[in-house]
Amino acid sequence: MQKNIIKNIVLMPISSLWEFLYRARRSLYEYGILKKEYFKVPIISVGNVTFGGTGKTPMIIWLVNKLEAYEFKTVILTRGYKGKLEHKSGIIKGGQKFFSNPHEYGDEPLLISRKMKSGAVIVGKRRSENLKKYFPKVQPDVVLLDDGFQHIQLYRSFNIVLFDAFLPIESYKTAPVGYLREGLTSLKDADAILISRADQVSEEQLEKLINLLSKYHRKEIPVGRFCYKPTGIVDCLDKKVMQLEELNGKKIIALTGIASPNSFYRLLEEHGAEIVKKMVYPDHHFFDHTDINDVLIECVKYNAIVMTSEKDMVKLRKVTNDSRIMSVNIEIKFLNGEDELLDKVRSVLNLDYN
Secondary structure, eight states: OHHHHHHHHHHHHHHHHHHHHHHHHHHHHHTTOOOOOOSSSOOEEEESSSSSOOSSHHHHHHHHHHHHHOOOOEEEEEEOSHHHHHSSSSSEEEEEETTOOOOHHOOOHHHHHHHSSSEEEOOSSSSHHHHHHHHHHOOEEEEETTTTTOOBBOOSEEEEEEEEEEEEEGGSBTTTSSSSSGGGGGGGGGEEEEEEHHHGOOOHHHHHHHHHHHTSSOOTSOOEEEEEEEEEEEESSSSEEEEEGGGTOEEEEEOOOOSSSSSHHHHHHHHHOOOEEEEEEOOOOOOHHHHHHHHHHHHHTTEEEEEEHHHHHHHHTTOOOOOOOEEEEEEEEEEEEEEHHHHHHHHHHOOOOO
């Protein structure tokens, strides 16, 4: 306890300075001292104010599916974290099921592009420059800005901000004291707030989070909750091999290279799987043949099958097609707030939905 108090005393000035600098940066753009880039299409940002995973990629995929249902040609701007093109630029056409170069583009861009029917994913951390470069080629109807809440030099029409229900309330302090990238005062720029994994915590914990956030965001914006719904289990060739119910009683090696693997473990266990070993790698880890060999040795040792996440499978396909390695495919399921969010999105797109 005393160590934590001393730690907070030492780090609090750094935290306050961090929050001040981010607030000042937003003010400079808000008052036009620093100029924003404008494009002649609606831009919808999906981002967060915390470090770690909050469900941005599944939410991007959900939005893409909705926009394609409206017959909008969609382009996603994403950093391509840890890919070779992160500090350059690249483009992936939507719908390329087996575009197998995660080392170039990163895992999340490839996962998103696989879920699209058309459009494209533009990779690279300089989002404004990259959109300007590829805009004549792709000519989108709407742009989705992945992890874009802090990327304020690019004007957006709508800001969706995500929160993870699992993050403890005491962690909502600006880094390095807590897990906030910037202060919660930035939520004045949010147009919708969504809470992920809302089915896995108590109503009391959800209410504490909602009450905390309500002090900072505009009262009229939608606040929704969602969870992850498994849709089936596929092999390395993207062939559906079993339903979730068939996990019941099976021995599983859980292989993960994602930010928050605990919800993945819980999903497996909720469907009756017996996790005999957890093989945990860093987020965005690129698996190699040595990793696969280690995994398959454990497979034989425990007489088990390997289950991994959809995002990890994108990278695993590059190095193996072993039938013992499978992934759980998921999609977003709203618990509330879906209709209110879609109303706002359609308004931004000038769609007549009455």
